[in-house]
Amino acid sequence: MEKIEVRGLRKIYGGNPERAIALLEKGQSKQQILEETGCTVAIQEASFDVKAGEIFVIMGLSGSGKSTVLRCLNRLIEPSAGSVHVDGVDVTRADRAGLLDVRRRKMAMVFQNFGLLPHRSIIRNVEYGLEMQGLERRESRPKAMQALELVGLKGYEEKLPRELSGGMQQRVGLARAIATDAEILLMDEAFSALDPLIRRQMQDELLELQSRMNKTIVFITHDLDEALKLGGRIVIMKDGCIAQLGTPEEILRSPADDYVRAFVEHVDRTKVLTARAIMRRPESVVHPKDGPALAVKRMRESGTSTLFVTNQARKLVGLVRIEDTLRLMAENKHSLEGALVTDLPTTSPDTPLAKLVAVAATTQIPIAVVAEDQSFLGIVSRATLLASIAGEQH
Amino acid sequence: MSTLKIGEGFEELIDWLGTRGAPVFDAIRSVLTACINGLESALLLPPSYAIITVLMVLAWRLSGLGTAVFTALGMLLIQDMGLWKATMETLALVLCSAMVALVLGIPLGIWAAYSRVVERVLRPALDLMQTMPAFVYLIPAVLFFRLGKVPGVVATVIFAMPPAVRLTNLGIRQVPTEVVEAAIAFGATPRQTLLNVQLPIAVPTLLAGVNQTIMLSLSMVVISAMIGAGGLGEQVLKGITQLRIGLGFESGIAVVILAIVLDRLTHALGKPRARSS
Ligand SMILES: Nc1ncnc2c1ncn2[C@@H]1O[C@H](COP(=O)(O)OP(=O)(O)OP(=O)(O)O)[C@@H](O)[C@H]1O
Ligand SMILES: [Mg+2]
Numbered sequence: 001m002e003k004i005e006v007r008g009l010r011k012i013y014g015g016n017p018e019r020a021i022a023l024l025e026k027g028q029s030k031q032q033i034l035e036e037t038g039c040t041v042a043i044q045e046a047s048f049d050v051k052a053g054e055i056f057v058i059m060g061l062s063g064s065g066k067s068t069v070l071r072c073l074n075r076l077i078e079p080s081a082g083s084v085h086v087d088g089v090d091v092t093r094a095d096r097a098g099l100l101d102v103r104r105r106k107m108a109m110v111f112q113n114f115g116l117l118p119h120r121s122i123i124r125n126v127e128y129g130l131e132m133q134g135l136e137r138r139e140s141r142p143k144a145m146q147a148l149e150l151v152g153l154k155g156y157e158e159k160l161p162r163e164l165s166g167g168m169q170q171r172v173g174l175a176r177a178i179a180t181d182a183e184i185l186l187m188d189e190a191f192s193a194l195d196p197l198i199r200r201q202m203q204d205e206l207l208e209l210q211s212r213m214n215k216t217i218v219f220i221t222h223d224l225d226e227a228l229k230l231g232g233r234i235v236i237m238k239d240g241c242i243a244q245l246g247t248p249e250e251i252l253r254s255p256a257d258d259y260v261r262a263f264v265e266h267v268d269r270t271k272v273l274t275a276r277a278i279m280r281r282p283e284s285v286v287h288p289k290d291g292p293a294l295a296v297k298r299m300r301e302s303g304t305s306t307l308f309v310t311n312q313a314r315k316l317v318g319l320v321r322i323e324d325t326l327r328l329m330a331e332n333k334h335s336l337e338g339a340l341v342t343d344l345p346t347t348s349p350d351t352p353l354a355k356l357v358a359v360a361a362t363t364q365i366p367i368a369v370v371a372e373d374q375s376f377l378g379i380v381s382r383a384t385l386l387a388s389i390a391g392e393q394h
Numbered sequence: 395m396s397t398l399k400i401g402e403g404f405e406e407l408i409d410w411l412g413t414r415g416a417p418v419f420d421a422i423r424s425v426l427t428a429c430i431n432g433l434e435s436a437l438l439l440p441p442s443y444a445i446i447t448v449l450m451v452l453a454w455r456l457s458g459l460g461t462a463v464f465t466a467l468g469m470l471l472i473q474d475m476g477l478w479k480a481t482m483e484t485l486a487l488v489l490c491s492a493m494v495a496l497v498l499g500i501p502l503g504i505w506a507a508y509s510r511v512v513e514r515v516l517r518p519a520l521d522l523m524q525t526m527p528a529f530v531y532l533i534p535a536v537l538f539f540r541l542g543k544v545p546g547v548v549a550t551v552i553f554a555m556p557p558a559v560r561l562t563n564l565g566i567r568q569v570p571t572e573v574v575e576a577a578i579a580f581g582a583t584p585r586q587t588l589l590n591v592q593l594p595i596a597v598p599t600l601l602a603g604v605n606q607t608i609m610l611s612l613s614m615v616v617i618s619a620m621i622g623a624g625g626l627g628e629q630v631l632k633g634i635t636q637l638r639i640g641l642g643f644e645s646g647i648a649v650v651i652l653a654i655v656l657d658r659l660t661h662a663l664g665k666p667r668a669r670s671s
Pocket of ligand 2: 066067068
C-alpha cells in the first residue's frame, strides 16, 4: 500500500459530466467533447501512486490539469470519477466528518500566492490549522512557535502578512502546513510567485526541511529545473493526461513522446544528469590474481590502451597502461605491481556532468566512478561525456 | 382611464394582498412601531447635552478631533434653531430604517455571494430599486401601511437596502480564492469559513455598504415626510408649502449637519486600523 493511490481520476467541468465521460471512453478528444457537450475536460484520466517520504512533482503546461489533480486529493475539487486512497482509505467516499478529518490531520496545503489570512497576525496564521484541529490556544501556541522557528521567522509573530516580503510570507504558509503535523504536504506552485533567487533558496530550504521531516510531498510546478531539483519522481501532464511518469533521469534520458521531449530539450543536462547515468561498465582485471598476460589480452579484446585494476572486493586499486604491461611481460613478471598507476581521476556516481567536465579536462584517461567505499562502479570516457552533453540517447 | 383597466386590476390586487396579508403587515407594523418609539425615547428623553456629548465622544474616538468639534458645534446650532426634536425624530427613523435594511441586506448579500443564481436574480432587482425616483417607494408603503412613520420606514428600507446587499456580496466575492481554499483545505466548515475568513476580510467593503445605507436612509426619511413620517422632512415641507423661507432654510441646514455627522462617523468605521498604527 502506497501513501497515496490515485486510480482512474477524472474531472469534467460543466453541466453534463456523465455524457462527457461516455464520449471520453469512446476515445473522443478534449476538443471534440467541448464542442459537443460544452464540458471542459480538466483531467481525462490519471492514475499514479505517491510513495511515503518522497517528493512527487506534477509538471505540465498551463491548463494541463495540475491544480485540478492536486485539489482532487483533498477534494477541494470534487472528482467526477475515480478514487483517491490515502493510507488505504478512499477519500472520495469519505463522509463530511471523514473528509474534514483528512483535511485537518492528514494533508496540509501550501499555495502559490500564499493564501494567508490578511487580518490575522503571523502566529495566528500559523495556528490556523491547529485551531481547525480543535486545539486550545495554549496547546497550539508552542507548536506554532516551533514551526515558525523551523522556517526561520522567529520574532515576526505579531506582524501582519502584508508587512512581510513574498519569500517570508511563503515561509509562513509553509510553517502553517508543517505545524499541523500532517504527513502529506500539497504544494501548488508554491514557489512560482517568488523572485528567482529567493525561489532557489526556498527550494534548498524545502529539501533541507524534508531531510529532517520526511513528509510525503506532492509538488506542482511548471518549471522543469525546479521539478528536476526537487522531484524524486516526476509526472508530466498534458491535456489532462499523464504523458510520462519517472525519475528525473528517466525523463531526461528517454522522453516518452514529443511533448515531453520539447519540455526537456532546453534543460541544462549537465546539471541534472550524473556520472551514474552515463557511465559504462568497464573491462577490468583483478589484482593480484591476474597477471600482465591476461591484462594485455583484455586490452586487445576491448581495443583500449588502459585497463582498470581492482582487488578481490572489487575496490579500485589503480590502472595499467599497455606499454607498461608489455614491459612487465617482457621482463617475465607475474604481477602487475610494477605497472600500477594509482593516481587516477575518480568521481562519485552522483556528480553532475558539469563537474565531470572539469575533471575530464585535466586527463586523457577515462574517469573512474567509485562509490564511497571505493568499490568500482564504472567509467566515463571523454567521448561518452561529450555525447551526453550534446543530448544523445544511450 | 386606461382601456385595459390597469388601475382597477391593481386596486383589486392590492385589496387582495391587504386582506390576505393582514397578519403579516400587522406584525411588521408593530415591530417597526416598537423600534421607532424605542429609539425616539432613547434620543429625546435624556437632556440634549447628554446626547451631544455622546455623539462628540463617538466622533472623537472613531474619526478624530476635527469631527468631534464639528459635531458639537453642529448639534448646538440645531438646538439653537429649535430643531432638536425634529432632528432626533429623523435620526431615530434613520437608525431604525438602516438597522432593518442591514439586517435584511447583509444576509441577502451573503446569499448572493454564495449562489450565482441568487446574484443573477438580485442584480436587476437592485439596479431597478436604485434607479427609480425615490418617492415611488412611497406608493406601496402607503398602500399597505397607510400614513405615518411606519410606511416611512418601510419605504426607506426598500430604498436604502441595495448598497448593503451589493457591497456585502462584493466584499465576500473579493476575498481571494486562495484564502478561502486555504481555510477549506485546513478543514474549515462552510460556517467557519464564512465567520472566520470571508466576513472579517470583507469588513471594510461591508462598512462602505453600511455608510451608503445610512446616507440613503437619511435622504429617504426626509422625503417620507410627504406621507407623514414627521421629523426634519416635515419642517422642510412646511417651509416649502407655507413659503416660510427661513424655516425651510434652517431645516435644510439641520439635514446637512446630520448628514455630515453620520457620514463622518460611519465612514471612519471602515478604517480603524489606519488610525491605531
Ligand atoms: N472552475 C472551473 N470551471 C471550468 N473550467 C475550469 C475550472 N477550473 C479549471 N478549469 C479548466 O480545467 C483545465 C485545467 O485547469 P488547472 O487549473 O488544473 O490547470 P493547471 O495545470 O493548474 O494550470 P496552471 O499552470 O495555469 O495553474 C483548464 O483547461 C481550465 O480552463
Ligand atoms: Mg494551477
